[in-house]
Amino acid sequence: MDTTAGLESETEPQPSTQSAFSGRPLEQIVVAIHGVGNQRRFDTIRTVAHRLGKLSDPPLPVMPLGFFSVGSCGQVYVSQLDVEETHPLWKVGFAEVYWADVPRGVVTMGDTLEESKAWGRTIVGRAQALYRGQVEQSVCQVSGADFDMVAGVTEEIVEAVDVMENLLWVAGKAGIFKFDLAPLLTDYIGDVQLVAEFQSYRKEIVDRFHDALTTIVEHFRDRYPGSPEIHVIAHSEGTVISFLAMLDALASAPGQGRHRYGWIEYVRGFMTIGSPIDKHIILWPRLWPNPVPGGALQTDAFETWSADKPVLLKAKDGSTRVRLPQPIKWRNYYDFGDPIGFQLDTARRFLREARCGAFQFGFDDDYGFSRYPLPGKAHTDYWSDTDLFRHFVDDVVLPNVSLAAAGGPPTKPPGNKPLMSVVSLSIPYLLAIALHVAAVYVMFKGTTQFLSQKGWTMTDVVHTVIALAALLTGVTVASRLPRLVQQSRGRWLVLSAGIFALGAAFCLWMVPPQVSAFLAAPFLERGTPTPLFGIAPGGAFLVTVALLPAFVCWLLPRRPRLGRRVMIGIGAAITALAVLHAYPGSSTAEPSPPLWPFVLALLLFLYLWWLAILTFDLSFIWHRYIRNSVALDTLRDWREKKDTKPRTLRARQPKDY
Structure with missing residues (x-):
């Protein structure tokens, strides 16, 4: 890889800029800006360069961070991959906008957020x-x-x-x-709070973007003929920062700040991955400047702009404020398992309402998919997805050149990977079920050892644990679902009752009779009811008692923490009553077994059940309100002065603005 020296920014003047670029040809510059978190310097652009290098045949090796480092956060570093002169990436440079030190400094102070x-x-x-x-x-x-x-x-x-x-x-x-x-x-919460709520820190971060792009353009024009083509690759909150900077530049007045904002005329591509721009537009509408003050149009009518024609943003007096050789090609990528990145419906509407044709960004340029297995982790898995970058490079950066030596047909947009949607959706719920099974198993082993019960076969143990775990899962779902949705939504009550009935039926079918009789003994010893419809009285009463937590939780105020505590308290009381009822006590000649092992088992059971409840809550919240975009769609409806409408089980139909 061939590298260049640093480019000094206007915020931190350096003594010399004579070696800003090497003598190699340079036509296009990929600028990366990272997202949330405690990022390492130059890690983002190193990852982008590695992804593009992986597109070659054979793939280019990954370079260490030190190869990209210039040693100062106030400098911009442009690097070029070590490739042959005939390689498509020979004239492509790489640079980064780094801002993680700003929120890190605020967090270190500990007195702001x-x-x-x-x-x-x-x-x-x-x-x-x-x-x-x-x-x-x-x-x-x-x-x-x-x-x-x-x-x-x-x-x-x-x-x-x-x-x-x-x-x-x-x-x-x-x-x-x-x-x-x-x-x-x-x-993410801390960085979003810093960018959205604190004007001074937001300005400092956005100014870094302006300074970096300005420095790149100035030094390029001093050393090369023609104009650079800049492509911005942004992730997570970095998409908000870069979009804000672009809107600042587009909204600049003629003759004012052109030295500072002139870089916008060289931006050709904009790649956003895992972007939360829509949420920011809806919740913080005052953040966003109108890119076309006064609603002025470009040369052609907004509805008929062409990807090949210049974009002229005009002032109120008719003079041209900003001239773009062509609209900026914006491509957005998001995984359905990403809790932060979404389709940018609202961003397209925002641009349309502002009458701004500076971006080529239609419905067909917004790519959603299921490619990554783990929810949440999907927000960072974009960086390891070579096909994602292949599409952007082939579609925007190098549309007429194939990075593969053998060439081939145009790259298709990234699509779903087989079964990944089912896997991503199922994993959180399977984890919740597994925690219920673990809780029941711990309680079962603790109880049998406490009561010195022997003679259990492996089949009996498996049947008991699975049966009681199914019933306990049904109790959790029936108790929690009504607390996580609008109370007026009757279909959720029906679904809760159906899941509980399914767990109860499975329990009655599989649980050994001696187990159900043992659990129901404290309540049935005064009488021996006859079986009903072939169901043993112990099993029927066990299911009836299991309804108690769900019924009580439905009546309580809809405060999730209160409902969880009440449910666990009732479950602990029922379990302890059943076990202590069978405790030998002092009525036998044998010494009573110590109580503390049972207490420990009960506490561990309650802790695992608590984990299972939290896992289910988080899974449902993620699935309904985030993955299915119910929360974001609801906010969009309110922004359009429409009330909330019940969502059906059908997939959402995205709007094209």
């Missing part, structure tokens, strides 16, 4: 204000209790993520896979 749960409540309050301000009150279907429920769910997400991080740590130690979920979401 708001605590995650408290800030989440402000987001709910902002959504409530949007609803009351946009939707006619006489037709409102969402009550204050619904927003209180959403606030509770928001706190539930933060708590559940912390718990899931512990489980993922165990999976990492076991060598199954490694993924830090909690840092991803906590860093």
